[in-house]
Amino acid sequence: MSELATFTALEAKIVRLLCTQPHDVEIDEVASLLGESHPQIAGTLRALSQRGFAGIREENVIEYVLGPKGKTLPGGKLPERAVMEALAAHGRIPLRDLERVTGLPQKEAGRALKPLENWGLAAREGGELVPRGTLCEGHVPPDGAHERLVAHLASGGSGALSAIAAAGIDLAQALAGLENRGGVVATKERRRWWVSLTDRGKALRDEDLVVRETVTALDTALLTDGSWRGVDFRPYDVSLSSRRLYPGKEHPLRRVLDDARRVFLELGFTEVASPLVESAFWDFDALFQPQDHPAREMQDTFYVRRPEGARLPAEDLVRRVQRTHEDGGETGSAGWDYRWDETTARRVVLRTHTTAGTVRALARDPRPPRKVFLVGTVFRREAVDYKHLPLFYQVDGIIIDEHASFASLLGTLEAFYRKMGFERFEFRPGFFPYTEPSVEVFVWHEEKKDWVEMGGAGIFREEVTVPLGCTVPVLAWGLGLERLAMFRYGLDSIRDLYLSDLAWLREVPLCR
């Protein structure tokens, strides 16, 4: 058959060589016959094999090699032979000279004495080693198969089974002789590749082997004169690994915060900014939280020592809030029935929820329809453990709309959690001082097999909205974001998010 194909010079050489070989040939042999390096031949043969011209057969073979101890033997001689030869040549040897005379390490030389004594070939007399038996006449007993194997390997002979047999060494006998001598000879597994032409390769005739120049790098010269058309590019082993790169990227928690932002922007919300260092007025009072509410205590809220005292908003707004606390004011509520104190409202706190930001937005412009959100840091005076940090992120939102209802609150929350990737969630009653009705959102945690609380929501009480000049329902929610991040990245501890272990930041994938 005629094959319309082009070949690189090396491919052509290999095909020609393999044509002359009656049997499979090892890759090493092809390399040495063609005078090329092994990797280059291997790569080219793989290309030929992919094109169906050559076949590669892989074989795992056992080879014998010198073990760590065998490699230290001078001249590839076992210690007892070295000692025997020395005794035959010198006669008596002072024990302290044994190391020097035999060239053996002292420990090895010493170990050789015991078998020689057992065989009746040597004995120790007054600090000297003296020959016995045939050694007295200078006759060294002939070497055994095991010694010949060691000598064969030490002289660079191949450890392949066939090579050992060809050297006339009885392998079984040799191994038996080395049975108690660990480390002299070891086995090694070696992978060998045998190649041959396939039927398709054998069918190639000389004129089929159209040879083209092979280049490694494409360069400007090849491109400018168009000579790239006449060359082939050396194929690479594309399975080889490459250098590990880490892209610059945003923090995993940032991605969750950004996702939350995107969800609300997609739902038609306007983003607002709001102070982290807040007045108690906006953090608590405007939200109808009575001034002796436990959440306002020093135990739960960070108060600020410097600066002291925040400015309050317009006087009439402050008075409306005051009256609502004291007796309900215009809101139709009974109020909390106590004396409201302005100094308490001026205290500076680290905001305990981003609702301080949405209620500010409501006060700025209470006219419906509006949808407002912000993502931001909030602070709680909690000791650090795997679940708690003194600060974390929330997303807060409000909908000011005459058509807003509790059902549309649940629908908005559902839309958010669906877009954040949750399938199963549940709404349960919740209780917050500033919303009524209130709801807590739970999502299903597949690994924990349990519902996990994610955040609270509700319709702002009229005690909140009416003093701010709003007469339509205002849906409001504050949802924690760290837990979402911990779910997404499979973290057990909230601290892992902030510890910034670079190994984790580099490896954690952008996509999930």
Place this chain on the structure above:
Amino acid sequence: MPVVGIPIHRLNDLLGRPVPADELVRALQRMGSDIEGFGTVRRFKCSRCGFVLERTATEADPGYCEDCQNDFSSPGSVLPLPPVEVVRLDLLAVRPDMFDVGGLARALRAYLDISPGLAAYDLASPCVRVDVHPGLDGPGCFRPAIGCAVVRDVQLDDDLLKELMRLQENLHWALGRDRRRASVGVYDLATVTPPITYRTVDPDGPPFRALGWPNELTPRQILQEHPKGRAFGHALADFQRYPLLIDACGQVLSMPPIINSEESKVTAASRDLFIDVTGPRVEAVSRCLNVMVTSILEFSPGSRGEHVEIIGPDGKRCLTPDLTPQEMILDMAATRRVLGINLSDDDAPGLLARMGHQTEWAGPSSLRVLIPSYRPDFLHQRDLMEEVAIAFGYDKITPALVPTMTVGQPHPDEERAAAYRRALAGLGHVEVMTLLLGSPETHYGPFGLPVPEECMLIANPISTEQTLGRTWILPGLIDTVARNTSREMPHRLFEVGTVLRVDPEAETGVAQHTRAGVVLAGPGIGFADIRSVMDALIRETGQQLMVRPLSKPYFIQGRAAEILDQNGTVMGEMGEIHPSVLEHFKVIQPVAAAEIAVR
């Protein structure tokens, strides 16, 4: 929030029919209870004062009595009681009527339709009188409001005694605001001789034996020496005279809101109880009393409530407790609009009955709702709408979206910060997020700086590591390098985040600014590297990098520069970090860093 273990067997007894555990959990969750789980609690009774301590399976045995401080290390000082199966509830401050097994059973019986509607309590005519003397409405002593009740034929045992004390404590927490608004006292009526007098006394007035105390103390000594006096003395801080309840024989019942007397103590053998609640205002006092009395009547079946006659300093007579239901009008049209559910007028009475309310029609689509006297959480008709929604079931509400179209709009500051992050990530830097709070030791000292005047300081920090608001970004970045010295170098990190600076112009006294910090660390890193990064970043913001030499203790002298904007105003700085800083952070590679304002 306190967590209580409600014994399941007792709850089931009170429900009138056994309710399987999972149905119980579902019902409680749908009512809004926060369930911590089920479990067995081990119980220990103090042999001196009879107080029962509870421990979960994983908690250690108590070492001393939490009530009378009795040391449990001596043999016989503590008696183990049989363990009980409980459902553990995280208490909701707004539902004190569900703090104890009696009140919980009452709520469940209505919700599960076993006995819906208003729970009725018949109170007998008063046999006990309390005379209130002048002087309790200040100045020098302000605790004028008092409400009392008698409950006869209670059947107490160790469990119910525990329930009683726990209810008292939790009411102090939820309604009493740490005993300031209201405090409850319970006494064995058999030890008291009516009429009882509520009056003020001199701090060095009549000495009496406070609960769990071996000898008599004057009121002043109680505040100084008794553990409860030390714990709650703040409620009497500005008082020149102290309130006291004392019986016809001169026997002290209690010194509200601090402590009862040992002689009038309730034990498991007590049959008739006298209860008082005192506080500055009558509303809080009466709410607290109503919860206390009705819960005892619920958890001790067969007990009978009785009014107490109170004669005010002006001779005015009133009977307490007043269990008259609160009335509120619920507009059904508004309810449907707020909840967004399809609810017929006829459905509402049944739903409200399952929340323990009674209803009658006040007009077309307008319900008069009678709210039980032990529910303090009804300020507005919106509160009733929530009751309707809970009984209806949140899971039966069809979620929808508001029909109004609005256009989304990101905040320009956030967009700008996002652009900086995109540029720095594009330049190959990894974002880190470090804490906004720090301390002199994390953010200033190691950099050779004093804490600046513009630094916000926390009044009540919870740890020494977070006492102030950061005014710059770099310390967190350098700390991150220090934590990652074993990771493959070089490090190229950035943070775009907020810093806080005291600013009298700002409404709350603190202005927040967004700043971008960059840090490079690794062999061969130097000024030229950080300059390239800042040059690129500033070009991406449409400006040109302009610099001026800078000398700072945390930069190597001669290798630092201020970064200026087009008007020559300083907007940041960059340089090679000084070896003294690196030595402090145990960083052994050169570090170059920069920080600029994002604007």
